[in-house]
Amino acid sequence: MSSEPNCVFCRIIRGEIPATVVHRGDACLAFLDIQPLSPGHTLVVPTQHYPTLDRMPEQLAGEVGAALPRLGSAVMRAAGATGFNVLINNGSDAGQVVPHLHIHLIPRRAGDGLGFRWNVRGYQPGEAERLAESVRREMAE
Numbered sequence: 790m791s792s793e794p795n796c797v798f799c800r801i802i803r804g805e806i807p808a809t810v811v812h813r814g815d816a817c818l819a820f821l822d823i824q825p826l827s828p829g830h831t832l833v834v835p836t837q838h839y840p841t842l843d844r845m846p847e848q849l850a851g852e853v854g855a856a857l858p859r860l861g862s863a864v865m866r867a868a869g870a871t872g873f874n875v876l877i878n879n880g881s882d883a884g885q886v887v888p889h890l891h892i893h894l895i896p897r898r899a900g901d902g903l904g905f906r907w908n909v910r911g912y913q914p915g916e917a918e919r920l921a922e923s924v925r926r927e928m929a930e
């Protein structure tokens with residue numbers, strides 16, 4: 790099992806620093822975020838150290854993902870929420886601060902004022918199809 794000596798989430802998994810654990814599974818651990826965006830804001834982390842989603846083996850990613858429907862539902866109901874956001878900041882340029890993959894479960898309520906800024910843009914003619922073709926090629930490798 791891979792574990793990093795100085796990684797804060799590995800240290801939580803090893804029990805070296807405290808966390809408010811809400812679920813303990815073979816593949817993942819879930820605990821409350823210390824700086825919650827809303828009450829019940831939970832982090833789901835693989836029990837093995839992987840920095841980002843794109844570096845995880847598919848089977849392990851599947852095992853972590855399989856916990857999300859029941860866990861998300863439990864967090865939402867326990868927090869008295871009516872929805873939740875599932876968010877991964879994958880890579881530092883995407884806002885990742887702790888380099889051990891974690892999935893944010895953020896309980897939401899109507900009118901809670903939490904928002905995400907989507908600065909949408911369009912595609913130039915042909916750009917979407919070129920991008921899609923690149924993705925299909927990458928997937929085939």
Ligand code: AMP
Binds near residue numbers: 825884885
């Ligand atoms: P990210 O920007 O996606 O890397 O988010 C990192 C998250 O980890 C932040 O929401 C922090 O509040 C949270 N966090 C950092 N250290 C701890 C800790 N010791 N226990 C719980 N949550 C933590």
Ligand code: ZN
Binds near residue numbers: 792797798799800889
């Ligand atoms: Zn780690």
